[in-house]
Amino acid sequence: MTLIGLVGMIDPPRKAAISxxxxxxxxxxxxxxxxxxxxxxxxxIARQIGLTAERAMTGRxxxxxxxxxxxxxxxxxxxxxxxxxxxxxRLVRALQARGEVVAMTGDGVxxxxxxxxxxxxxxxxxxxxEVAKEASAMVLTDDNFASIEAAVEEGRGxxxxxxxxxxxxxxxxxxxxxxxVAAILFGATLPITPLQILWINMTTAVLLGLTLAFEPIERGxxxxxxxxxxxxxxxxxxxxxxxxxxxxxxxxxxxFFLRELEQGHSLAEARTVAVNVFVMVEIFYxxxxxxxxxSFWKLxxxxxxxxxxxIAVMLVLQLLLTYWPPLxxxxxxxxxxxxxxxxxxxxxxxxxxxxxxxxxxxMRRRST
Numbered sequence: 001m002t003l004i005g006l007v008g009m010i011d012p013p014r015k016a017a018i019s020x021x022x023x024x025x026x027x028x029x030x031x032x033x034x035x036x037x038x039x040x041x042x043x044x045i046a047r048q049i050g051l052t053a054e055r056a057m058t059g060r061x062x063x064x065x066x067x068x069x070x071x072x073x074x075x076x077x078x079x080x081x082x083x084x085x086x087x088x089x090r091l092v093r094a095l096q097a098r099g100e101v102v103a104m105t106g107d108g109v110x111x112x113x114x115x116x117x118x119x120x121x122x123x124x125x126x127x128x129x130e131v132a133k134e135a136s137a138m139v140l141t142d143d144n145f146a147s148i149e150a151a152v153e154e155g156r157g158x159x160x161x162x163x164x165x166x167x168x169x170x171x172x173x174x175x176x177x178x179x180x181v182a183a184i185l186f187g188a189t190l191p192i193t194p195l196q197i198l199w200i201n202m203t204t205a206v207l208l209g210l211t212l213a214f215e216p217i218e219r220g221x222x223x224x225x226x227x228x229x230x231x232x233x234x235x236x237x238x239x240x241x242x243x244x245x246x247x248x249x250x251x252x253x254x255x256f257f258l259r260e261l262e263q264g265h266s267l268a269e270a271r272t273v274a275v276n277v278f279v280m281v282e283i284f285y286x287x288x289x290x291x292x293x294x295s296f297w298k299l300x301x302x303x304x305x306x307x308x309x310x311i312a313v314m315l316v317l318q319l320l321l322t323y324w325p326p327l328x329x330x331x332x333x334x335x336x337x338x339x340x341x342x343x344x345x346x347x348x349x350x351x352x353x354x355x356x357x358x359x360x361x362x363m364r365r366r367s368t
Contacts, residue, residue, distance in 0.1 A: 020149035085110035157217035175249030284352035
């Protein structure tokens with residue numbers, strides 16, 4: 001027999017996968033390779049895609065470890081080769097026992113137990129078996145690891161916008177309730193009527209608050225570390241924000257309302273001013289909520305046109321509420337002068353400035 005030559009085959013990693021793994025690392029997501037390939041092959045591919053692995057642990061080595069040793073190995077080692085299906089399940093459980101949130105990818109029938117056990121099982125849509133897909137929480141239609149990284153980025157963006165809406169709506173609604181409670185406790189005339197509160201809630205929630213759902217994903221979102229599972233939505237920063245915004249609304253509404261009455265204006269005019277104080281402060285506060293970490297100036301004034309559209313419609317409705325007789329009669333409002341509008345706008349701008357300073361202080365405190 002005469003040796004004619006050798007044929008070597010390689011399945012190189014996709015460039016998109018290399019970039020995705022780098023982004024995952026910057027986002028605080030650890031990437032581990034668990035494969036049935038030879039240890040040398042697994043280690044070579046791992047280094048190509050950006051895993052700084054010094055060694056690959058084989059399934060035979062894993063089989064000799066007790067639960068404590070396996071837990072340590074699962075945490076410290078990033079490449080596992082010649083791994084049996086039941087060992088994948090043990091690795092998932094070991095990481096979960098350490099408090100980790102585990103996403104597991106797989107395509108075969110034997111991967112189903114590990115996919116089912118993982119917090120997020122991810123099956124291959126093109127090359128995966130039906131059993132693997134049924135056991136998973138998510139299916140990759142393109143079998144591309146970069147799609148996982150894109151899903152994480154999109155998920156963080158959705159969560160960000162949800163928290164932005166909560167950060168906007170809780171303080172403003174709490175402030176409305178606080179004004180009513182304070183008036184009742186001190187036996188004062190209500191600065192706004194229940195029907196006017198209903199108007200504020202129905203219009204601002206749709207035209208202002210919901211526009212935050214269309215905020216684009218902020219730059220640097222994949223440089224943030226993952227949230228802890230035990231981290232509450234209503235944390236100390238949000239509680240402090242609720243208190244600040246509520247007190248500003250309370251002081252502003254009562255201050256303008258009582259001053260209007262002292263200057264001889266009618267009760268309807270004073271209440272109209274109070275309603276517009278509420279709305280203008282909420283409009284200015286909306287800009288503070290466009291970013292949870294920085295100034296909205298850095299996002300770009302036109303990066304979310306829904307915000308400007310909602311504000312424009314809201315202002316038109318407020319003008320109709322103030323000056324259009326049918327709405328004025330229904331909501332018991334009265335026309336007010338341009339000077340009142342100017343004072344309300346200045347006050348709302350000052351409130352936005354104070355809230356922005358509080359947010360800046362909170363971010364500096366958190367970074368230190």
